[in-house]
Amino acid sequence: MKRSKKTRQQELQETIQTTPFITDEELARQFDVSIQTIRLDRTELSIPELRERIKSVAELGWQETVKALPIEEVIGEVVDLELDRRAISILDIKQEHVFSRNNIARGHHLFAQANSLAVAVINDELALTARSRIEFTRQVNLGERVIAHAEVQGEDEKGRSIVLVHSFVEDEEVFTGSFEMFRSNQ
Amino acid sequence: MKRSKKTRQQELQETIQTTPFITDEELARQFDVSIQTIRLDRTELSIPELRERIKSVAELGWQETVKALPIEEVIGEVVDLELDRRAISILDIKQEHVFSRNNIARGHHLFAQANSLAVAVINDELALTARSRIEFTRQVNLGERVIAHAEVQGEDEKGRSIVLVHSFVEDEEVFTGSFEMFRSNQ
Known part of the structure; x- marks a missing residue:
């Protein structure tokens, strides 16, 4: 019904x-x-539409500090962060991110945005990626803005933090990844 | 026995x-x-040890041309290539590849080497990554040389090419990934 x-x-x-x-x-x-x-x-x-909802969250400001790496080493701009819970970053796809032949964004840049956000969200001095499963769900083109959204899902049986990342262009999901993060206080 | x-x-x-x-x-x-x-x-x-064996293969030279992208867009130096079968590349880990804090290579550079090799090995004008499972098996440090070895495993039920990549520092495996590649002649 x-x-x-x-x-x-x-x-x-x-x-x-x-x-x-x-x-x-x-x-x-x-x-x-x-x-x-x-x-x-x-x-x-x-x-409001998703884009506006994300912006409004970002505008509230965030007071927390990235711990696992200097913030300038995060790929993309972090606009929201709550350590060990969630984080959001924005990456604008420019010429240096695409295949010269077809202006499609190269996979490793979307991966880098998601992976470095998964590192940044960890509340620890050391966070390294142990394992990951990723999926590129639609191609991203030159000029598009990718918003990555990371959520810490808790720990697996080895005490590793699982971080889920979903990346969007406007309302469309373009990338999804799960990252198994090793951290020093395990 | x-x-x-x-x-x-x-x-x-x-x-x-x-x-x-x-x-x-x-x-x-x-x-x-x-x-x-x-x-x-x-x-x-x-x-001879693995390193020497790889070098001797590389020295035989390779006549094939990367098709899916301009060779300079491959991350790392391609030293061996047989389209739709196998490829090898070398990446020396320099300052720009590591976390400033601990000189450990960042995951997305190892991923970029492997993923671009998986693209390069495809005998097609268009090759895009659809899905991937990766594992970082030991950390890589500044100054180390990573040798990635890609092998095309055939096609899955959707007609996508499966490429397995193993990356080594000397005799130690540091990264392994399987890449499900979409290609234009599917």
């Missing part, structure tokens, strides 16, 4: 409140409606 | 002939003897 519009909008509001970085695509999948319906719902509920 | 020394040395010689880039560690595991025994066997059989 499909939800009524009222129920859907109520649940939608709650979902976005608890997971503000969820994309319209993911919401459409979750609620089993079209992306257009989600957009209409957001408009009626005055919920 | 353990093999006799004669049998072991015979089998060792055959193994190295068919898989010249196998490390002493792997051989020791395979033959269930110590690394010292493998080294002694190699000396008695006049089989």
Whole structure:
């Protein structure tokens, strides 16, 4: 049975409140409606689009300091950080990030943004990547802005921190990775 | 039952002939003897160490041309290439590749070497990484030389090429990755 519009909008509001970085695509999948319906719902509920939601979080400012590496060694600009919980960074795809032949962003730059964010979010003097599974879900082109969103998922059986990173261009997911991080206080 | 020394040395010689880039560690595991025994066997059989074996292959020269990207866009120096089969590259770890704090090589540079080699080995005008699983098996330090060895494993059920990359510092494996490559002639 499909939800009524009222129920859907109520649940939608709650979902976005608890997971503000969820994309319209993911919401459409979750609620089993079209992306257009989600957009209409957001408009009626005055919920800004993902890009605006990210910006508003970033504008609140963040007081925490990256511990595992000097902040200038993070690839991309960190706009949000809560150590051992979550972090967000922005990377603008420029000429030096793309294949010269087709202006498609090279995988290792998206990886570098995500991986260095996974290091930065760890609340420890030493954080090294042990293992990772990644997926490039759509190609990224010259001039696009990639927003990476890292979330610490807790520890595995070896005491390593698991960090999940999702990277987006506007509302589209372009990269996803899970990083198993070794840290010195294990 | 353990093999006799004669049998072991015979089998060792055959193994190295068919898989010249196998490390002493792997051989020791395979033959269930110590690394010292493998080294002694190699000396008695006049089989050079891995580094020398790689160099001798590289010196034979390679006539094939990288197709999927301009060769200067490969991270590391390609020293061997047989399209759609195998490739080898060398990356010397310099100051720009390490964390300033501890001189440990940053993961994304090892990833970039391996991933760009996985692109380079594909015999196609377009090769993009779809998915990857990687493992950093020991940390790499400033001044070390990383030799990456890519092997095309064939295709998966979606027609994507699977490329396995193993990277070594001397005889020690430091990185391993499998890359699922999308190519234009699928």
